Amino acid sequence: MEEIGKKRETTISENDCDEEQRAKIDVWRYIFGFTEMAVLKCAIELGIAEAMEAHGRAGISLSELATALNCSSSYLYRIIRFLVHLKFFKEKCSSTTNGTKHYTLTPLGRLLMKQGERGMAALVLLETSPFMLAPWHALSDRIRHNDRPAFEAAHGEDIWGFAAENPNHSKLINEAMACDARIVVPAVINGCADVFDGVESVVDIGGGDGTTLGMLVKAFPWIKGIDFDLPHVVSVAPERNGVEHIGGDMFKAVPQADAAFLMWILHDWCDEECIEILKKCREAIPQDKGKVIIVDAVIEGDDHGREKERSEEDHKLRGAKLMLDMAMMIHTNTGKERTREEWQYVLDNAGFSRFVVRPIRAVQSVIVAYY
Known part of the structure; x- marks a missing residue:
């Protein structure tokens, strides 16, 4: 019985360690949670999805993509690698391309297109705009005091008054809602x-x-x-x-x-x-x-x-x-x-x-x- 008890304690201890390790990984994901949002905005601003879509199922190589977007291939590769991990893009190699990786859009990646019936780029650009991000820094104050909305604390007026006085932001809102x-x-x-x-x-x-x-x-x-x-x-x-x-x-x-x-x-x-x-x-x-x-x-x-x-x-x-x-x-x-x-x-x-x-x-x- 004593031996069974020791095995059970060992199992519980191992489970606790595994759970703690998973927790540490999760916390790192939350610490850098903003990264996904920022990289999506970057991809939309560069027009990566549109460039990939133009090449269809055959895909586009990194060098072709860098040329089309007029940007650094080394930095672009790191962006692409990250978005492949998130399943926005898919990479493939074939004998016809001598092993060169080519990239295509996934259904998720097509949502990053600025045009088209299914694109959600306008919503991403709205929510990642400085005007919409700044209020998040005032969330704890909103919870503590409940006296001034976070958007108003950041910009001096509510979101509707701000939009009425800032046509570009109003346009961004309308484009996002239309999207x-x-x-x-x-x-x-x-x-x-x-x-x-x-x-x-x-x-x-x-x-x-x-x-x-x-x-x-x-x-x-x-x-x-x-x-x-x-x-x-x-x-x-x-x-x-x-x-x-x-x-x-x-x-x-x-x-x-x-x-x-x-x-x-x-x-x-x-x-x-x-x-x-x-x-x-x-x-x-x-x-x-x-x-x-x-x-x-x-x-x-x-x-x-x-x-x-x-x-x-x-x-x-x-x-x-x-x-x-x-x-x-x-x-x-x-x-x-x-x-x-x-x-x-x-x-x-x-x-x-x-x-x-x-x-x-x-x-x-x-x-x-x-x-």
């Missing part, structure tokens, strides 16, 4: 097309440059679209078929339509402000067939006992939503990502009779609230 729309709206259309049955008009609240609404009207051509946003936003919005641009304030009034559409809007505001916005939406839709369509994240309940039951994909998805929640705490005064119960609270208090949550192939879900 997100090109990814999320097809998921909404493919997963929830029936939500738009019988809807003849849609007002997109906080619709930016109208990208989202343009895609919805194209998919459902019977719909009349109203792009509703702040005057300085819609004043520079391009003309789109079937879309009317109207400037205004969603806290005061919302243009009338069969359905009010809010994508990535309500997570910017606290519960009381969401309730106020949703009440204006409810006033704008008809009682018999009106609905409010919300595209926002829904965080699963904090059931830690089920953590091991989640698939790796579900675990990553939850992690992305929790990261977004941190970003809301940094970049907005009172915004947050919500659980289903928190969504029920704001919708009930805004006077809606019922709602349903529809998952789609995106970080967001579709929440449909009925009059």
